[in-house]
Amino acid sequence: MADSNPDPMRTPICDAIGIDYPVLQAGMGMIAQAELAAAVSEAGGLGVIGTGLSMRPDELREQIRTVRGVTDKPFGVDILFATVRAKGSSVASYTDNVQGLIRVTLEERVPVLISGLGSPRGAVSEAHERGIYVMSVIGAERHALKAVNDGVDAVIASGRDGGGHVGEVGTAALVPSVVAALDVPVIAAGGLADGPGLAAALMWGAQGVWLGTRFIATAEAGAHRNYKAKIVDTGSSGTVVTRAHSGKPCRMIRNDFTDYWAERESEIQPYPRQALEVGNPASTRGRLEGDAERGVLPAGQSVGVIRAVEPAGDVVRAIVEQARAAIAAAAGL
Ligand SMILES: Cc1cc2nc3c(=O)[nH]c(=O)nc-3n(C[C@H](O)[C@H](O)[C@H](O)COP(=O)(O)O)c2cc1C
Numbered sequence: 402m403a404d405s406n407p408d409p410m411r412t413p414i415c416d417a418i419g420i421d422y423p424v425l426q427a428g429m430g431m432i433a434q435a436e437l438a439a440a441v442s443e444a445g446g447l448g449v450i451g452t453g454l455s456m457r458p459d460e461l462r463e464q465i466r467t468v469r470g471v472t473d474k475p476f477g478v479d480i481l482f483a484t485v486r487a488k489g490s491s492v493a494s495y496t497d498n499v500q501g502l503i504r505v506t507l508e509e510r511v512p513v514l515i516s517g518l519g520s521p522r523g524a525v526s527e528a529h530e531r532g533i534y535v536m537s538v539i540g541a542e543r544h545a546l547k548a549v550n551d552g553v554d555a556v557i558a559s560g561r562d563g564g565g566h567v568g569e570v571g572t573a574a575l576v577p578s579v580v581a582a583l584d585v586p587v588i589a590a591g592g593l594a595d596g597p598g599l600a601a602a603l604m605w606g607a608q609g610v611w612l613g614t615r616f617i618a619t620a621e622a623g624a625h626r627n628y629k630a631k632i633v634d635t636g637s638s639g640t641v642v643t644r645a646h647s648g649k650p651c652r653m654i655r656n657d658f659t660d661y662w663a664e665r666e667s668e669i670q671p672y673p674r675q676a677l678e679v680g681n682p683a684s685t686r687g688r689l690e691g692d693a694e695r696g697v698l699p700a701g702q703s704v705g706v707i708r709a710v711e712p713a714g715d716v717v718r719a720i721v722e723q724a725r726a727a728i729a730a731a732a733g734l
Pocket residue numbers: 427428429430432451452453454479481516517518538559562563564565566590591592593611612613614615698699700701702703
């Protein structure tokens with residue numbers, strides 16, 4: 402018999418990937434490593450190892466094994482599917498490093514593979530043969546349609562409110578439009594960090610949330626304590642979208658770095674030159690060395706509702722509890 406009062410926290414994607422709660426932790430290069438992913442998964446969400454631009458295949462294998470040493474629950478790997486075109490060729494193929502990351506993810510049968518950038522098309526069929534669930538992060542409806550065409554099982558619609566690289570459309574407009582356009586599950590992202598945010602995402606028709614900034618401000622995140630403190634101290638209008646990091650629009654905390662480049666817009670190089678010459682060293686200064694003024698500190702407008710650095714498992718549990726309360730309150734229960 403159908404349950405007349407189904408648990409709103411148990412959306413179909415929870416059963417599809419074997420998690421207890423629809424709280425997914427975003428893959429973030431250097432920040433979302435094994436310790437964070439394991440803590441989120443162990444608490445019943447989906448923890449994700451972010452390979453970013455620098456993780457090598459052998460490091461990824463170690464990270465996967467570290468997660469498995471802590472939890473037997475499902476987790477994911479987020480890969481930026483960067484491509485190169487050989488000289489004189491019209492066909493682009495994944496870089497050697499990306500091919501290595503894909504190989505490790507498939508060999509280790511990681512339960513969920515996420516494409517944070519580019520098309521995962523070349524990995525989807527082999528992933529499916531191994532029972533791996535595939536998702537793509539997208540920032541526009543047309544990219545969502547393309548991802549479905551590539552064969553992904555679900556899309557993560559990340560709006561302009563979010564941290565890191567962003568598209569044009571805000572989360573509250575993007576998510577319902579992507580839900581309406583697709584037949585596959587949609588996960589909401591961008592500027593969401595708490596239980597009311599999860600409740601709202603479910604109302605938009607999403608099956609869960611994918612949270613980046615919220616999980617930077619956790620004990621297990623691989624970020625300098627000054628970066629975490631800055632997220633806690635910054636209000637919702639304290640971020641800006643700038644091309645200063647990579648040459649592409651990226652939301653980060655406003656500081657001396659962003660102010661410097663705001664006066665030199667015309668000197669910002671196209672992607673990837675700006676990243677190589679300016680953004681990557683500034684990222685290391687911000688994320689790892691804790692220079693909160695001269696470094697790059699990507700963060701979403703969600704900073705406004707983040708009040709403390711907490712253990713990641715507590716964050717997952719609090720979001721679920723608050724979302725249940727928000728849904729009950731809205732229903733007048
Ligand atoms: C520091 C930082 C690094 C990120 N790196 C990645 C990445 O490597 N791969 C990816 O898919 N998304 C990355 N993102 C974007 C997230 O996937 C997500 O879209 C975004 O964090 C959602 O907004 P929120 O930060 O407000 O939760 C990053 C975001 C941040 C803040």
